[in-house]
Amino acid sequence: MTVSEEFTSLTGHFRGELLAHCYRMLGSAEEAEDLVQETYLRAWRSFGGFEGRSSVRTWLYRIATNACLTAIERRGRRPLPSGLGAPGNDPEAQLAAAPEVPWLQPLPDTLLVAADGDPAAAAATRAGIRLAFVAALQYLSARQRAVLILRDVLDWPAAQVAELLGTTTTAVNSGLRRARAQLAQVLPAEDEVTEPADPDQRAVLDRFAAAFENADTSALAELLREDVTFEMPPILTWFAGRRTVLRFAASHLFAVPGRFRMVPVTANGQPALAAYMRGPGGAFRAHAVLVPTITRTGIARIVSFGAPGLFPAFGLAPEHGTATIPAGPAGLSL
DSSP: OOHHHHHHHHHGGGHHHHHHHHHHHHSOHHHHHHHHHHHHHHHHHHGGGOOOSSOHHHHHHHHHHHHHHHHHHHHOOOOOGGGTSOOOSOTTSOOOBOTTSOOOOOOBGGGGOOTTOOHHHHHHHHTTOOHHHHHHHTTSOHHHHHHHIIIIISOOOHHHHHHHHTSOHHHHHHHHHHHHHHHHHHSOOGGGBOOTTOHHHHHHHHHHHHHHHTTOHHHHHTTEEEEEEEEETTEEEEEESHHHHHHHIIIIISSSTTOEEEEEEEETTEEEEEEEEEOTTSOEEEEEEEEEEEETTEEEEEEEEOOGGGGGGGTOOSBTTSOOOOOOOOOOOO
C-alpha cells in the first residue's frame, strides 16, 4: 500500500462528518466544503509526522476546527434576517434586499452520504444540523461555537476540548454554560419539533407544497402557527405572525395561481422543498429552497433561500422537468 492509499484508507470515511462539523461552525455548505478540502490538504502534508498519539478522527477534527476558527475570524457570522433587525410591519411594502450580507445557507443532505455506510459516522454526521440549531449557533462567538459543538453534539470530554483549543478545562466548562444559556433564548423547545421520519410531518409538508402550487391562502393558514415567522435571504425584510405572513403570501406569492412547482428535497436533516417559479415564457425555473420548521402545533418558521445557485447541490436541474444533476460529496483531491 502506498502512502497516498494508506492516507485515504485512514481518513476518507470521515469526510461526511467533517463537512457537517464545518457547516455547523460556518453556516455555509460551500464554505464548509472548501474547509474540508483544506483540512485534508493540511492533514496530507503533515501525515508523515502523525505519530498516532490521538485517533485519526480526533486529529482531523483538530485541523478542521482550527481552520474554521480562522475562517470565522476573517469573515464573521452568517445570520438569517431575523438576526439583523425587527420584523416588517407592512407586508405589501417594497422588500429590502441585502445581497452583500454573507447569509446562512441550507445544507443539502446529499452532500453527507457516507461512502462506507458506517452507522457511527452517519450518526455523527447528521447530529446537530437542524437549520434552527445552526442559525442559533451564529449568535455565539467562534470559540463558543467550537466548545458547544464539540461538547454537546460530538460528546467530547472537556479535557479533550481544552487541549484542542489550547485552554483549560475550567474555561471550557464556563464557556459551555454561557453558550447553552444563549442558545436557550433563541432555540425552539426540542420537544415541539417533529422528527423527519414522522408521517405527520410529511403530510404537513405535502399540504404546504399544495398550498403554494394552488395559491391557496386558506390552506396555508391552516398549517401556520400564530407566531410563525417568514424569512427570505437575501431579502432583509422578514415577517412575524400568521396574519402578516398570510397577507404577504396573498400579495406577493399567491397573486398568480400555478406560479410554483414544488419538489421535495432534504436539507439539514429535515424535509424541505425546492420551488421552481414560472417565468414569462412559461418555463419553471429554479427559484428558492424552502425549509419549514414543523412542530406538533403547526409550522413555526419558514426560511426561503432565494438562491437558484443552490439547486445543483441538491441534484436539481435549473428548469423543472429537465434532467437532474448528480449530487454528492466531493472526492479527495491530493
